[in-house]
Amino acid sequence: MIKLSKRLQTIADYVKRGARVADIGSDHALLPTYLVQSGVCPSAIAGELNSGPFRAAKKQVADAGLQARITVRQGNGLAVVMPGETDTVTIAGMGGSLMSTILEEGYAAGKLDGVTELVLQPNVGEDDVRVWLLEKGWYLSHESILEEDGKIYEVLHAVSRDAQPSASSNETLYEGxxxxxxxxxxxxxxxxxxxxxxxxxxxxxxxxxxxxxxxxxxxxxxxxxxxxxxxxxxxxxxxxxxxxxxxxxxxxxxxxxxxxxx
Structure with missing residues (x-):
């Protein structure tokens, strides 16, 4: 089984057992490979826009012998998934502004239909992501902060409106x-x-x-x-x-x- 960095392991720990996960901007597909190898997810989608990382992701999945369980797709953001195809989306390693754009475009195209959980790790601009989640009615259920190799990362875990503890959850959360x-x-x-x-x-x-x-x-x-x-x-x-x-x-x-x- 592959070993994840502390950052990716923190993301993986938020993914529920049995989740149908799509990892957007998957790079080398390390996260979906780990989630399937460890038995957390029965299958996964790895999405990558650029050709180099896309090929690296396909090689990682092939080397792990998981081609039948992990689908590697090339495309922009959530364009690689079909509405209702996944219930959990992970996005990591990019700025919060770009991440919010990916989420907004996916939301507008119906790509988040059926998605109940988001695990997000913006490198900067975390507030952009929090604003998007709040505006769209998602509830920020957990946050983690960690340091690795001299860099500090935040990981955000959000649940959809239907999965929120109560209708006033966000109001209570952002009461300072x-x-x-x-x-x-x-x-x-x-x-x-x-x-x-x-x-x-x-x-x-x-x-x-x-x-x-x-x-x-x-x-x-x-x-x-x-x-x-x-x-x-x-x-x-x-x-x-x-x-x-x-x-x-x-x-x-x-x-x-x-x-x-x-």
Whole structure:
């Protein structure tokens, strides 16, 4: 059986036994190969747009002797699946904006009909994905954050409207009063979308490290802007300072209000 990276294993652990999974942007088809080899999924679809990764995925499946159980298809996003063909979709290793576009195009084409679970790992722009899920009525049921090889990843697990605990699940999830911060509901809502409602409730050293790094990036941008003249640069720098202030307050809240999970 193949061994997955920590990142891919976290994704795999969210896939339910017996799921009919489609892995979009499957690269070398490592995830579907593992899911079938381990007995989690009876079969799987691996979708890849580019010819190189598509050929690599086909070779991986052939080397594992799983051609009868894993279908490797070349195409753009969810175009590789038929409506009702899968109940679980995994997408990993791309930006949140692109991931949201893939989901939106698939949704519009009916490719998500019958899909009850999404496992998503955006490399950046996680808030774009959370916004899409919220707008389309999906419930973000779990989030994980991990560090591997010097990089930090977030994994999001969402369930469809029909599989949600209650009709008010999202309203409760994105209610930010638990942070005990002096901001209105709209600001707290944006904070939860950006930093992760479950991740903030859980707290972790990895989450803190991620946002400490983000503060450092913003401070470097502000320093570069200080050499520039003009109203636009001044306003932008002030916006970044406010952003840093909010992040700092959230991190302080995590230290004082929410026990870290080790």
């Amino acid at each position: 009063s638990f942070l005990k911060l002096p901001y209105d509901k709209e600001v707290l809502h944006r904070v939860l979308l950006r930093m992760g409602p479950h991740l903030l409730r859980q707290g972790s050293p990895v989450l803190t490290a991620k946002w400490r790094s983000e503060i450092g990036k913003l401070e470097r941008i502000i320093a570069q802007m200080s050499a520039s003249e003009g109203t636009e640069s001044t306003l932008k720098a002030e916006q970044f300072r406010k952003e840093i202030s909010i992040i700092e307050e959230v991190l302080q809240c995590l230290r004082t209000e929410i026990p870290s999970s080790n």
